[in-house]
Amino acid sequence: MSDAQDSDKKFKDQDIAEIVANLTDNSSLAAELEGVTSIPSTNSLFQALMGLVGHPCIISSSHEGAIRGPCLEANPPACLLLGYNKNELTGMETNRFIRLPQKPPRIPTLSESPAVFAAEFVTRNQEIIPVRLSCCLLSLGTDRELVVMMAENSGASLNTERERNLQAWAFDRLGVATAVTDHRGLILKTNQAFTQMTGMSPHQAVGSSLNLHSPDSTDHNYYKHVWEAAARSGSWQGAALLHEMVEGERFIWLDVEHFPSTGSQNAHCLATLKELEGSRLSKNKIIHLAHHDPLTGLPNRVLFYERLKQSVAQAKRRKVQLAVLFLDLDNFKTINDSLGHSVGDKMLKTVGARLLSCMRAEDTVSRLGGDEFVVVIPEIAEPEDAVKVARRIIQMLSRTIIYEGHELTLSASIGLTIFPTDGGDPETLIKNADLAMYQAKKQGKRRFQLFSPAMHTNVTRRLIMESNLRKGFQNQEFVVMYQPKFDLATGKVGAMEALVRWDRPDLGMVSPAEFIPLAEESGLIVPLGEWVLRQACLTTKELRNQGMEDLVVSINLSTRQLLWQHDLASMLAEILTECELPPSALDLELTESAVMHNVEGAIGTMDDLRQMGISLSLDDFGTGYSSLKYLKRFPIDVLKIDRSFVKGLPDDPSDVAIVISIISMARAMGLKVIAEGVETIDQLRFFLHNEVDEVQGFIFSRPLVKSRLAHALRESEDLARKILFGANQSN
Numbered sequence: 001m002s003d004a005q006d007s008d009k010k011f012k013d014q015d016i017a018e019i020v021a022n023l024t025d026n027s028s029l030a031a032e033l034e035g036v037t038s039i040p041s042t043n044s045l046f047q048a049l050m051g052l053v054g055h056p057c058i059i060s061s062s063h064e065g066a067i068r069g070p071c072l073e074a075n076p077p078a079c080l081l082l083g084y085n086k087n088e089l090t091g092m093e094t095n096r097f098i099r100l101p102q103k104p105p106r107i108p109t110l111s112e113s114p115a116v117f118a119a120e121f122v123t124r125n126q127e128i129i130p131v132r133l134s135c136c137l138l139s140l141g142t143d144r145e146l147v148v149m150m151a152e153n154s155g156a157s158l159n160t161e162r163e164r165n166l167q168a169w170a171f172d173r174l175g176v177a178t179a180v181t182d183h184r185g186l187i188l189k190t191n192q193a194f195t196q197m198t199g200m201s202p203h204q205a206v207g208s209s210l211n212l213h214s215p216d217s218t219d220h221n222y223y224k225h226v227w228e229a230a231a232r233s234g235s236w237q238g239a240a241l242l243h244e245m246v247e248g249e250r251f252i253w254l255d256v257e258h259f260p261s262t263g264s265q266n267a268h269c270l271a272t273l274k275e276l277e278g279s280r281l282s283k284n285k286i287i288h289l290a291h292h293d294p295l296t297g298l299p300n301r302v303l304f305y306e307r308l309k310q311s312v313a314q315a316k317r318r319k320v321q322l323a324v325l326f327l328d329l330d331n332f333k334t335i336n337d338s339l340g341h342s343v344g345d346k347m348l349k350t351v352g353a354r355l356l357s358c359m360r361a362e363d364t365v366s367r368l369g370g371d372e373f374v375v376v377i378p379e380i381a382e383p384e385d386a387v388k389v390a391r392r393i394i395q396m397l398s399r400t401i402i403y404e405g406h407e408l409t410l411s412a413s414i415g416l417t418i419f420p421t422d423g424g425d426p427e428t429l430i431k432n433a434d435l436a437m438y439q440a441k442k443q444g445k446r447r448f449q450l451f452s453p454a455m456h457t458n459v460t461r462r463l464i465m466e467s468n469l470r471k472g473f474q475n476q477e478f479v480v481m482y483q484p485k486f487d488l489a490t491g492k493v494g495a496m497e498a499l500v501r502w503d504r505p506d507l508g509m510v511s512p513a514e515f516i517p518l519a520e521e522s523g524l525i526v527p528l529g530e531w532v533l534r535q536a537c538l539t540t541k542e543l544r545n546q547g548m549e550d551l552v553v554s555i556n557l558s559t560r561q562l563l564w565q566h567d568l569a570s571m572l573a574e575i576l577t578e579c580e581l582p583p584s585a586l587d588l589e590l591t592e593s594a595v596m597h598n599v600e601g602a603i604g605t606m607d608d609l610r611q612m613g614i615s616l617s618l619d620d621f622g623t624g625y626s627s628l629k630y631l632k633r634f635p636i637d638v639l640k641i642d643r644s645f646v647k648g649l650p651d652d653p654s655d656v657a658i659v660i661s662i663i664s665m666a667r668a669m670g671l672k673v674i675a676e677g678v679e680t681i682d683q684l685r686f687f688l689h690n691e692v693d694e695v696q697g698f699i700f701s702r703p704l705v706k707s708r709l710a711h712a713l714r715e716s717e718d719l720a721r722k723i724l725f726g727a728n729q730s731n
């Protein structure tokens with residue numbers, strides 16, 4: 001028997017009533033519970049109560065009246081907030097997911113009012129969530145004690161309590177059977193309609209999987225395939241066979257929507273289950289529905305695996321080669337987002353039809369979901385045959401499609417694997433084809449790529465680096481350095497740019513150029529970026545307190561932060577308030593490529609930030625699209641000339657021409673101009689002569705560590721004035 005079960009047994013009914021009353025201030029419920037004499041079992045009542053409390057509730061071991069030891073019980077809201085399922089949380093040391101204040105208050109017993117204090121939850125993805133913990137101590141009679149805690153999220157960005165309650169209430173009363181699951185399909189929360197349909201109580205459901213099978217019960221990995229497909233494509237729809245608790249088997253229509261991870265939160269899924277009435281649909285029709293993509297009519301992921309399995313077995317028997325082509329459309333999301341889903345659907349149907357038209361009857365063309373298609377050629381004489389097919393597909397797809405007045409051009413990236421060289425089983429063949437497709441994308445899209453084993457080494461290296469990056473963040477190995485920007489008119493430091501570094505115990509300082517792209521890809525950029533923002537604002541406040549009253553801090557925002565972090569503005573407002581800084585103390589540097597990634601989305605966020613009073617700089621200007629059409633629309637204050645153009649100054653005529661036109665353009669638009677990467681006195685003269693507002697570069701100062709920063713900034717200011725006025729005079 002586990003600790004948790006052991007301790008549950010020892011709860012007294014009166015204790016439970018008191019816990020509820022203490023934590024939820026619901027004295028009438030407590031009174032009612034005290035009066036109940038025929039409670040079926042204390043354990044089930046306790047479980048029900050834990051499920052009823054809308055806030056995250058946790059029961060942990062205790063030592064000398066403090067929260068210490070493993071977690072014994074956690075309710076669904078706690079699992080949801082922390083990103084773990086119940087089985088994972090039970091038994092986990094509480095200090096892994098709760099950070100207590102340095103001096104936590106004494107935790108009183110049940111007969112007293114609960115202790116209420118600020119603490120932090122650390123989610124599975126290392127996101128820190130500030131919470132208000134209400135705790136009381138429950139003595140088990142012997143020398144054992146437990147702590148019962150209820151958390152309220154104290155983050156400013158959260159909705160009001162009423163809104164949260166309303167959402168929970170609405171979810172529970174939705175007429176459709178619905179479950180929130182983790183990314184693997186483990187249930188975290190269900191509603192009343194779900195209980196009615198499946199016969200599974202919330203207590204039975206949470207922590208387990210849906211009892212779903214393929215309609216013909218043949219595919220044992222059906223559940224896994226469905227959740228994988230939803231994760232890859234954003235959603236999955238199809239028929240399934242539900243094994244119910246009470247009534248046996250039933251056909252249902254399953255719709256799984258994937259809610260992506262934000263880097264600070266794990267991915268979740270929303271599964272809705274609807275009746276598929278057997279009387280109206282024949283079993284054959286249901287089986288067909290379960291195996292075909294409703295949009296294109298092509299075999300879906302389930303049938304594709306089935307066919308690939310058969311083809312591989314046949315190729316083994318006949319000792320022939322087989323080819324798998326994994327195809328992903330290029331920039332499909334942009335088409336969907338900009339022209340709407342009906343245009344997107346039309347494109348997918350066209351792709352399906354075109355693929356079918358260039359394959360033979362014995363080949364399998366299937367849609368795995370989203371914009372992913374796979375082609376299996378069951379027999380080829382040599383790999384070159386598959387290469388020819390890949391070329392034909394690329395050519396065929398690139399023919400223009402006219403739809404509702406839009407002239408659309410499609411392209412795809414294709415990864416190729418050959419059986420038996422690149423894999424002896426369906427899973428390996430498809431995994432390696434996917435890897436090769438990823439390489440084709442990286443190399444510029446609209447191309448194909450044959451798999452090579454070296455791709456694995458690259459991926460493994462990337463995974464190791466990603467895991468090190470996460471560990472490094474947990475172990476606080478990151479530091480922020482600051483590089484001053486000098487006002488050319490006064491020689492004073494008007495601003496400083498915060499630049500993050502990874503100080504690895506084994507390798508020393510690692511440049512952000514190496515780890516920021518990986519942090520972006522893995523989603524770690526969100527918590528890391530927030531940490532940089534907080535550190536930089538705290539440092540700026542300290543410097544302002546030490547006499548640099550108008551100092552501004554520039555902080556780099558990555559693409560992901562700008563475009564996908566929906567709480568960016570509220571998070572910035574929170575940090576500024578916390579650090580007691582006015583918004584004018586903050587300048588955000590956005591790269592041209594980040595902004596161009598999604599122009600409309602970026603402009604929306606930029607407008608919000610500008611309205612808050614935060615200034616915006618366009619970084620690396622000139623290295624990307626440099627579209628004047630867009631530049632005019634961007635709500636920015638500063639244009640930063642990229643150091644790649646500064647490098648050749650003042651001798652390289654192209655650099656001179658580019659930099660002078662950037663400066664005149666910025667002037668015409670009323671923007672401030674900053675030059676970065678200024679290293680030589682000649683470059684400085686050039687910018688003085690061309691009346692640039694500020695410069696940043698090694699000529700005055702390299703990035704500085706935080707200790708003695710005020711002193712170092714003043715020293716660099718003295719040096720700048722000497723060099724500047726010297727440079728001015730010799731001009």
Ligand SMILES: Nc1nc2c(ncn2[C@@H]2O[C@H](COP(=O)(O)O[C@H]3[C@@H](O)[C@H](n4cnc5c(=O)[nH]c(N)nc54)O[C@@H]3COP(=O)(O)O)[C@@H](O)[C@H]2O)c(=O)[nH]1
Nearest residue numbers: 499500511512513516532556557558619677678679697698
């Ligand atoms: N999203 C985030 N990106 C960040 C963050 N911190 C840094 N970065 C980006 O990483 C890139 C590389 O930065 P770094 O190695 O820190 O290089 C900066 C300066 O050290 C360098 N610099 C400055 N002066 C000179 C010089 O005279 N010569 C020379 N060779 N290099 C110089 O330039 C980099 C600053 O570039 P920019 O941001 O374009 O102004 C870089 O792209 C950073 O943006 C972060 O926290 N988040």
